[in-house]
Amino acid sequence: KQPSVPVRQYSLSSFEIGRKLGKGKFGKVYCARDKATGYVCALKVMEKKELIHFKVEKQFRREIEIQSNLRHPNILRLFGHFHDSERVFLILEYAGQGEMFKVLRKKGRFDDVLASQYICQIASALSYLHKKHIIHRDLKPENLLIGLDGEVKLSDFGWSVHTPTSRRTTMCGTLDYLPPEMVEAKDHDSRVDLWALGVLTYEFLVGNPPFEEPAHKATYKRISKVDLKIPPYVSVEAADLIRRLLQHQPERRFPLDQIPDHPWIVKNRPYWPTNNAADKKSG
């Protein structure tokens, strides 16, 4: 009988802690190296009392359960978790090029080649999740990371659930990515991620989400009416995909598995993937 790989028990002393990478909603993330293997990872630390105070321990357990079982090149791996008396620790994959929203803010907006590569990779990750009856429900630049070779990594599964569902937890944070059926608190399914993908496509190419307004109520109205204005500099092919995703009726939204064949993706696919790290190495 083949001995199964023993599941290692981790503790804080298993790691050398490096620099602080950033703050998530409920915790801090540090770069860390596993002493036994030298493997670099990201260690997310959360205070138990904070999880209890924000009443998110159920959501947090779901995040661990869902993300631990996912294996996809565009989904950030969760390798394991452990806790001590007052904190919980997540051992996450380290994304070598950091946070998407910082890159987007710094660049302002992406060109068709970069944006279409990112959208195609995110569509691939969403397709993988939907086949497992999981919807992400919180797709936005803040929840995207970039790996060492420039590939996108979906992270933060705090809001993901098994379909179909109707939201029970009150929403906080930006409404910008929510489809009509969610702002109208109707039952919803995996096609909410299609709407968010449309919002993300728009934001990558324009620099801000399509229905952004200072007041929540105004954003809500623009989403409900699909009050979409696409600037003239957005290419015809990109505008076509954005319009096909930002459909009020979920069943009319462009299906994920057709995205790799959409003209905008095909036209902007490089002959070979740009592998920044390799380019630098080869000089």
Ligand SMILES: CC(=O)N[C@H]1CCN(c2c(Cl)cnc3[nH]c(-c4cn(C)nc4C)nc23)C1
């Ligand atoms: C919600 C949330 O956890 N946000 C972020 C904090 C850092 N974190 C990372 C996570 Cl969870 C995983 N890998 C990361 N890599 C980086 C990073 C790399 N560079 C060069 N700069 C940064 C920053 N950050 C992470 C997720």
